[in-house]
Amino acid sequence: xxxxxxxxxxxxxYSDQCTGAATELQNWIRTVLGPAIDDYENGGGLCxxxxxxxASSQVASxxxxxxxxxxxxxxxxxxxxxxxxxxxxxxxxAREQDMESxxxxxEQTAQHQGQVDAGTALAGTLGEHPSPDDLARxxxxxxxxxxxxxxxxxxxxxxxxxxxxxxxxxxxxxxALVSAYASGAxxxxxxxNVVRVLGWLQGEDVSPQHPHITAAEQTALLKALAAxxxxxxxxxxxxxxxxxxxxxxxxxxxxNPDLRVNLLNTLTSGEWGTRDPELAHTILAHVSxxxxxxxxxxLPPDELDPLLAAFTHLYTAGADQSIPPPDxxxxxxxxxxYGKRVGGEIAPLLRAVKSMGPESNNPLFRSMIQGGYxxxxxxxxxxxxxxSVVGAIGFxxxxxxxxxxxxxxxxxxxxxxxxxxxxxxxxxxGRLNEVITDSAGSLMISSLISRHLVTPNDGGPPVHFTGxxxxxxxxxxxxxxxxxxYHVGNDEHAPTVDDMIDHFIAHEATTLDKNAW
Amino acid sequence: xxxxxxxxAADWLSRQLVNLEEKAKWLAWYRGQRxxxxxxxxxxxxxxxxxxxxxxxxxxxAQRTLAQLAAAAEQARKAVDAxxxxxxxxxxxxxHH
Numbered sequence: 001x002x003x004x005x006x007x008x009x010x011x012x013x014y015s016d017q018c019t020g021a022a023t024e025l026q027n028w029i030r031t032v033l034g035p036a037i038d039d040y041e042n043g044g045g046l047c048x049x050x051x052x053x054x055a056s057s058q059v060a061s062x063x064x065x066x067x068x069x070x071x072x073x074x075x076x077x078x079x080x081x082x083x084x085x086x087x088x089x090x091x092x093x094a095r096e097q098d099m100e101s102x103x104x105x106x107e108q109t110a111q112h113q114g115q116v117d118a119g120t121a122l123a124g125t126l127g128e129h130p131s132p133d134d135l136a137r138x139x140x141x142x143x144x145x146x147x148x149x150x151x152x153x154x155x156x157x158x159x160x161x162x163x164x165x166x167x168x169x170x171x172x173x174x175x176a177l178v179s180a181y182a183s184g185a186x187x188x189x190x191x192x193n194v195v196r197v198l199g200w201l202q203g204e205d206v207s208p209q210h211p212h213i214t215a216a217e218q219t220a221l222l223k224a225l226a227a228x229x230x231x232x233x234x235x236x237x238x239x240x241x242x243x244x245x246x247x248x249x250x251x252x253x254x255x256n257p258d259l260r261v262n263l264l265n266t267l268t269s270g271e272w273g274t275r276d277p278e279l280a281h282t283i284l285a286h287v288s289x290x291x292x293x294x295x296x297x298x299l300p301p302d303e304l305d306p307l308l309a310a311f312t313h314l315y316t317a318g319a320d321q322s323i324p325p326p327d328x329x330x331x332x333x334x335x336x337x338y339g340k341r342v343g344g345e346i347a348p349l350l351r352a353v354k355s356m357g358p359e360s361n362n363p364l365f366r367s368m369i370q371g372g373y374x375x376x377x378x379x380x381x382x383x384x385x386x387x388s389v390v391g392a393i394g395f396x397x398x399x400x401x402x403x404x405x406x407x408x409x410x411x412x413x414x415x416x417x418x419x420x421x422x423x424x425x426x427x428x429x430g431r432l433n434e435v436i437t438d439s440a441g442s443l444m445i446s447s448l449i450s451r452h453l454v455t456p457n458d459g460g461p462p463v464h465f466t467g468x469x470x471x472x473x474x475x476x477x478x479x480x481x482x483x484x485x486y487h488v489g490n491d492e493h494a495p496t497v498d499d500m501i502d503h504f505i506a507h508e509a510t511t512l513d514k515n516a517w
Numbered sequence: 518x519x520x521x522x523x524x525x526a527a528d529w530l531s532r533q534l535v536n537l538e539e540k541a542k543w544l545a546w547y548r549g550q551r552x553x554x555x556x557x558x559x560x561x562x563x564x565x566x567x568x569x570x571x572x573x574x575x576x577x578x579a580q581r582t583l584a585q586l587a588a589a590a591e592q593a594r595k596a597v598d599a600x601x602x603x604x605x606x607x608x609x610x611x612x613h614h
Binding site for chain 2: 004005006007010011013014017018021022025028029032033036037039040043044045046048049050054055058059061062065066068069072091096099100103
């Protein structure tokens, strides 16, 4: 997607100056021209072909064009990054898609400006040193609007970190924050304030300069965000690798043992909630940079162990979501790219796991190898067409899978027995790689089935998912078990599912070799 | 035939219609000035991309709207002036009877 640029200051000036001039003309039409026409027509004059209403509406249409320019400037500030141009006005560079998305949100918000302004007004009643009564009053007022994305965005966009911290444990503040995140209209400043508050755990410092939050409040916010994939995606979008590193290391995880897992789960939910492959890739890159890069603080094996499942969920979700939708015109090329992407994305995790050493006896790790997590990784409903992922069926399944195993039903145990010797005691990164490879490869095939691109060789119609979890899992199992008997796409030389997996593995393995070992 | 004609109102309106024509033309000139000075030409860094291209099209359409408004003001002014002239003639003819 192309990069676009703008100097927001100039856009604001153009918009304000031109709409100001147009507004002045409209006022003159209303107060001078209109009465002049009325007096003339009432005084026996002819009926004019030109009315004040017509003239005003023409000027209004001109003003509307110029008014939008201000929103474009704000969209660049929201979605873009400033470039360094010493001595010149600030220029912003953005991906066109990001700027357009921010502009759409700003336009929608402008249509609900009344609600936004009401939220802003409520925030304004708090003042710099609110009393307990003030906090109680505002919290109660917020409760009534906690599901209103525009009111809550207007509210939180005008609160500083200290006020957010003071309100966090009260009433439905957490729900209100989730609504605000889901709206997409929460400003960068507000998002940064929320992340700052997440780092103000009681006990982390004794600074009297700002309020603190409890571990329970921190957990409640992360879990609530995880339950709303759109909110989670917007939260993840706003998180830099530095902020992830600050939350992950230091006293936070000591004071709140659930912090790391909850943060990873929220980011995973964000991965499932984004429709933007670039964002999915960026979230993973930020996590890799924060936790596994060369300059990162040490994450010893005994601390990585309990996080392995959560990391694997995150990296599998991120790798899958960072792939653009299947290209039916070139399925092999798409499988190659899928393999390269998965290999590249999961390499940092595997490098870290490798450092755990061959003697790791982590029971979760062993359980994963033996297939305990397979029904999570292979959950086919997770890769229904994107519009279904955030629908009730798909998303509930994913969240449920993140929180617990889906019973004992493991549809792929037979197919994968060859990868998992009985009583597996070869706990090593190579084995983990095979599990992830197989799961990601199966997710790839799931993607194709969900888009009706997989057809039996004997000439029947394309197979597809129905939303029935067990039936869908059985279908996927059958396709993988008979992978030479299904083909992808309608081309004369269409690849079989077997071909596709070969392409995927060849490229995934090559990329991993380059990056992980 | 108009039985009475408010010549004062007609004169005032005629002058305001001249003002409307001038104001519409001025606004078009002002927008052009601001666009050139603040948003840069086609090849500048000041604002680039497909959204800029769309704006340029909308900008030109808005300039045409202002030109049409100025033309409509001029036409209305001419119609008022012609009606005023006719009303003068009618009033004079009445006086001579």
